[in-house]
Amino acid sequence: MSARGRVLDLFYDVISPYSWVGFEIFCRYKPLWNVDFRLRPAFLGGVMKESGNQPPAFVPNKFRYMVTDLRRLGKFCDVPLSLPSDPFNVMFQKGSLSAMRFITAVQMTHPEFVESVSREIWTRIWSRDEDITEVESLFSAGITAGIPEGTTRQLLEMSSAPDVKSRLKAVTDELLQFGAFGMPTFVTHQDGGSQIYFGTDRMELIANILGEEWKGPVPRG
Template sequence: MTKTVEFYFDLGSPATYLAYTQLPRICAETNSQLTYIPMLLGGVFKATGNASPAMIPAKGRYMFQDLDRYAKRYGVALNFNRHFPINTLLLMRAVTGIQLRQPERFQAFVDCLFTALWVEGKNLSDPATVAAVLNEHGFAPDGVLALTNDETVKAALKDNTETAIKRGVFGAPTLFIGNQMFFGQDRLDFVEEALRQV
């Protein structure tokens, strides 16, 4: 029986970016299905009373040092984005819209945005910068913007976020294997272990 990893994510989380770089390999090696579920981390924080570690200066400094250690371990690029934290509402609506309307382009879309944020350090709070990134990767900015205003897309992101909260999600990344919840990219070893269990 194929196991499924449900990956609740928001582009604005550097820890989520790191998990994103590793999950496809883990799922391939364990013959598991990876399901991406976009959510709005700001909505999760508001509902749960949680906040970004970056809001506490000492914790924020440590977090980025620790994430850098993991990036080196994984062999992936990670650069601190000086615009962090950013409001990801429009970005996550766009991600949700692409997932719903152009699923065949979803992976490429998420790839280009994660790279822009956490490798290139671009300011994706700036519409002109977002448009430039999308153009560079073959996405029509006007079409993507239209998706962010689509009521079905808005509702889907809201529903995903509300479902996440009901399931006990308080931050990102959060992963589920059945009813087992795993929070944080530093728990991927437990995710892999659970997937290997018969």
Template sequence: MAGLRRKLEFFYDLLSPYCWLSFEVLCRYRNIWNINLQLRPTFLAGIMKDTGSLDAMRFLCSVEMENPEMLEKVSRELWMRIWSQDEDITEPKSILIAAEKAGFSEEQAEFLLKKCSTEEVKKKLRETTTAACRHGAFGLPTIVFNVNKKSHMFFGSDKLELLAHLIGEQWLGPVPKTVR
């Protein structure tokens, strides 16, 4: 399966530390496995009906819509705040701090935060959550790999070795040393 970059959709919510683990590993493997990693911020409560990360997830959708190249950095900063620094990412101030640490100016971050309350951003998050459900998601992280017009869905951060097998790549552990 070498050559053509393959699409891998990663549905995630910042409230899941397991999503963070999968996020970091998939970011490390993106070039090793030659995959086009599509980050898909998803509202876990839309699937599980109980979470407090709505504003943070809308913020990520706002970033995805306006500056998709920054989505990885902002996601990582928000995960660092909630799971490493024990900060409340449901507070606007905390979201702004993460955005600025990721490289946004204060003005850009405030613009993106204001955009979170628009119907456009709310709709984007609902659509992504619906897409995850259509793939059969019942929790997060959910990873969908599309090959030969067929989707393969994996749930959980412990399924990355199975994903490697499916795509015909070698699993080198969570912190791979580049072999190519």
């Protein structure tokens, strides 16, 4: 437990556009709340499989709603969301395993770049309709995020190492132990206990639980 005694975890996967919204709100409140914020990259595919959950795209009405909802949500939360031209291929055929292993490698060795590289990979999928599975695409994402070229190459090589794969699985398993079924998932730790919250709209409730001030998804001043 942190010296502050209160921790807020965000478990996320870049394949989830709702996680991007939750991530941006999370990052905006990091300097405003007297809480230790921790980014926890995990693998959504593993969470869905082990929890028995079904993606919205597998339910036509849910998918149609999601398309409209993401447009509204992105505008409201000031996140430049734009669906890729073939979202089913992006989400369920290409997936995010290689990207999440890359982000995990970054967190293990250069955690100062986790926020920027995660944001850049989200932007590639959910704003510019670009690939996140090819090595050169991830390399470009790392460079754009501010990671030196040589370090980015090393991190990409490290991404396939057993310890990185094990770390990503361990974080995913930890999330499942909280009872998770999707992302974004937030977990608060305080007073010797932990509580789980699912979805982009839980930050207001989390503020209340932590005794912090909520100023909306785009806090000003």
